[in-house]
Amino acid sequence: xxxxxxxxxxxxxxxxxxxxxxxxxxxxxxxxxxxxxxxxxxxxxxxxxxxxxxxxxxxxxxxxxxxxxxxxxxxxxxxxxxxxxxxxxxxxxxxxxxxxxxxxxxxxxxxxxxxxxxxxxxxxxxxxxxxxxxxxxxxxxxxxxxxxxxxxxxxxxxxxxxxxxxxxxxxxxxxxxxxxxxxxxxxxxxxxxxxxxxxxxxxxxxxxxxxxxxxxxxxxxxxxxxxxxxxxxxxxxxxxxxxxxxxxxxxxxxxxxxxxxxxxxxxxxxxxxxxxxxxxxxxxxxxxxxxxxxxxxxxxxxxxxxxxxxxxxxxxxxxxxxxxxxxxxxxxxxxxxxxxxxxxxxxxxxxxxxxxxxxxxxxxxxxxxxxxxxxxxxxxxxxxxxxxxxxxxxxxxxxxxxxxxxxxxxxxxxxxxxxxxxxxxxxxxxxxxx
Numbered sequence: 001x002x003x004x005x006x007x008x009x010x011x012x013x014x015x016x017x018x019x020x021x022x023x024x025x026x027x028x029x030x031x032x033x034x035x036x037x038x039x040x041x042x043x044x045x046x047x048x049x050x051x052x053x054x055x056x057x058x059x060x061x062x063x064x065x066x067x068x069x070x071x072x073x074x075x076x077x078x079x080x081x082x083x084x085x086x087x088x089x090x091x092x093x094x095x096x097x098x099x100x101x102x103x104x105x106x107x108x109x110x111x112x113x114x115x116x117x118x119x120x121x122x123x124x125x126x127x128x129x130x131x132x133x134x135x136x137x138x139x140x141x142x143x144x145x146x147x148x149x150x151x152x153x154x155x156x157x158x159x160x161x162x163x164x165x166x167x168x169x170x171x172x173x174x175x176x177x178x179x180x181x182x183x184x185x186x187x188x189x190x191x192x193x194x195x196x197x198x199x200x201x202x203x204x205x206x207x208x209x210x211x212x213x214x215x216x217x218x219x220x221x222x223x224x225x226x227x228x229x230x231x232x233x234x235x236x237x238x239x240x241x242x243x244x245x246x247x248x249x250x251x252x253x254x255x256x257x258x259x260x261x262x263x264x265x266x267x268x269x270x271x272x273x274x275x276x277x278x279x280x281x282x283x284x285x286x287x288x289x290x291x292x293x294x295x296x297x298x299x300x301x302x303x304x305x306x307x308x309x310x311x312x313x314x315x316x317x318x319x320x321x322x323x324x325x326x327x328x329x330x331x332x333x334x335x336x337x338x339x340x341x342x343x344x345x346x347x348x349x350x351x352x353x354x355x356x357x358x359x360x361x362x363x364x365x366x367x368x369x370x371x372x373x374x375x376x377x378x379x380x381x382x383x384x385x386x387x388x389x390x391x392x393x394x395x396x397x398x399x400x401x402x403x404x405x406x407x408x409x410x411x412x413x414x415x416x417x418x419x420x421x422x423x424x425x426x427x428x429x430x431x432x433x434x
Contacts, residue, residue: 029076029122030057030152031262035098036072037396037429041376042330043348045281047269048227050211052431053100056120059227059269060156060168061211063118066102067433074098074396074429082404082421084366097123098429102158116158118170123151151175154207164216169208172262174234203236205262223273233264233291263355264288269328276337283328289321289355295365317363321355330374340382340392348374358409359417366419368404375399398427 034040036054046054050062053072078094098121105115156170209229215222269283296317330348349372356367376399382392406420 029094029096029124030098030120031265033076033078033400033425033427034398035100035120035122036431037074037376037398037427038072038332038346038378038394038431040076040400040425040427041346041348041374041378041396041398042281042332043328043350043372043374045269045271045283045328045330045348045350047209047229047267047283048225048271049269049279049281050209050227052433053102053118053120055102055158055168056100056118056154056156056170059209059211059229060118060154060170060207061158061166061209061229062227063102063116063156063158063168064160064166064211066104066116069103069434070101071432071434072098072100072429073432074427076425076427078400078423078425080421080423082366082419082423084419085417094425095124114160116160116168118154118156118158118168120154120156121152156207164213166211167209168211169206171204172207172231172234173202173204174236174262175202203234205232205234207231225271227269228267230266231262231264233288234262263292277334279332279334281330281332283326283350285326285328287324287326287355290323292321292355294319296363317361319363319365320357322357324353324355326350326352342380342382344378344380344396346374346376346378346398348376354407360409360411364417368407368419368421370405371403373401373403392433394431396429396431400425400427 034044034046035057036052038052039046039049039054039058042049044058046058047062048059050059051065053066053070055062055065075097076095080094081088100118100120102116102118104113105111105117107115151174153173154170155173156168158166158168160166207230209227212226214224214226265285265287267283267285269281271279271281273279294317296319328348328350330346332344332346334342334344336342351369351371353369354367356365359365376397378394378396380392380394401424402422404419404421404423406418408419409417411417
């Protein structure tokens with residue numbers, strides 16, 4: 001009987017632990033922080049610009065603006081300061097490396113200057129994530145920025161259908177590399193531990209875009225660009241078969257979790273060049289968070305547990321996320337645009353409402369409305385010593401500051417939660433054109 005009680009206690013601890021969401025349930029890095037320092041410095045309002053290698057993410061149809069070839073290479077680094085009820089959350093620093101390439105495919109005849117290829121890659125730099133599920137009394141996870149170690153890649157094809165009209169499409173892939181562990185207490189309590197081997201989880205989803213250059217039809221609109229892009233929801237179904245040893249008894253079970261990294265979304269953007277120096281860009285993005293499944297795990301027990309007549313199955317609580325609309329705006333000002341070497345200053349802003357409903361029940365998903373202010377600078381080098389570079393080389397820096405609005409929630413049991421904070425992300429990139 002004592003062994004049975006210890007076994008039941010251990011499984012109940014496991015059940016309580018499973019109500020903590022895994023931190024992999026978060027938006028992808030490009031969606032949160034952008035691809036390339038130029039676009040990031042403009043608040044990622046780049047759907048209607050997309051004229052370099054970063055088009056592989058922002059708008060695959062915009063890749064048709066590349067002359068011959070363009071490569072964007074860079075990295076990002078960020079630090080978080082998020083408080084829950086006055087206690088700072090343990091969210092590690094974030095860093096990664098990015099690559100975006102656009103190439104005009106050298107076909108002849110009817111296909112001359114019509115087909116373009118693009119490739120984008122993101123590499124997370126920290127060590128492989130150790131997911132650790134702690135008891136329910138532990139502090140909760142932040143919903144979108146407990147970032148998992150992942151690789152991301154976009155492969156696209158752009159087609160110039162007519163003068164001023166291009167379309168593009170491709171596939172977005174995400175690879176999660178993670179390791180899970182549950183801590184069920186000390187051996188003296190009769191509980192134990194369970195862990196899994198390193199697992200790679202792959203998801204692939206399509207994306208598509210359209211890019212318009214109205215100036216090809218009307219000279220009065222030659223400074224206007226319009227773009228639209230659609231990205232499908234990127235899901236990973238995690239089904240981990242494992243076992244636990246409690247009081248000398250081995251119990252097999254399955255951990256089920258839907259890892260929705262990026263929601264379905266559609267963006268519409270436009271840009272306008274005032275004179276030779278000032279570029280203004282604006283975007284509006286719809287994100288379909290309401291179709292995102294719960295980030296909590298489901299664990300159906302069986303075998304010996306059913307034989308003992310125990311009902312310990314864990315069902316993930318339903319979270320009714322809401323759709324959001326994200327407005328963005330960005331500016332780019334070029335000093336001395338007629339010179340071979342020139343300096344560029346950038347600024348941007350966007351606002352994103354939280355998709356997470358008030359956490360009045362047992363769950364504690366932290367998420368806030370956020371204001372994001374961005375700034376950036378670029379240097380275009382067209383002459384190196386006495387040699388002219390044609391096309392020129394450019395280097396860019398960006399800085400994002402995310403201000404999370406204070407969010408207070410009164411729970412059903414009368415207790416209150418208070419979440420606030422901020423974080424910043426710095427980026428650099430170099431753009432090489434051929």
